Amino acid sequence: MQVVNFTEARNNLKRILDKVTDDADYTVINRRDSSDAVVMGLDYFNSMMETLHLLDTPANAKHLMESIAQYRAGQAKVKNLLDE
Template sequence: MNVITYSHARNALKTVLDTVVRDVDVTIISRRDAEGDAVVMSLAHYNSLMETLHLLSTPANARALAHAIEQDRAGQAQPRTLLEADGD
């Protein structure tokens, strides 16, 4: 995670954007006078975070995912063949 000033972000916006996309990281833009800081991240990183929040949003789904991770770590994972889409 990088922290930069508003002035630096304004002067180097392309570099800031290229960095967050390349590094799959976030950059915090710090502003003076308690105006509130901001976070810059790639759309892919944002979408990934939103998907994770969605998958963990219900206790039952969170438990199922935790159980699947435990099984994988214990070497109990089994490969499966994916079904083909119907083309609808």
């Protein structure tokens, strides 16, 4: 995460946009007389929205957490995909 003021963001918009997309990160823009804003790449945003959607349902969130715990405990199995 990077934090910049509005003037810096305006003067370096291309660099900031390149950085958030290349690094899958976000930048906070501080504005003196308004609420701060966040700039992030579309892929990062879509990934975050998908995660929020998957965790929105308690049953689904529980299932995902159990799966993560199984993976961390070494109980995951590698399966080969079929070639098409």
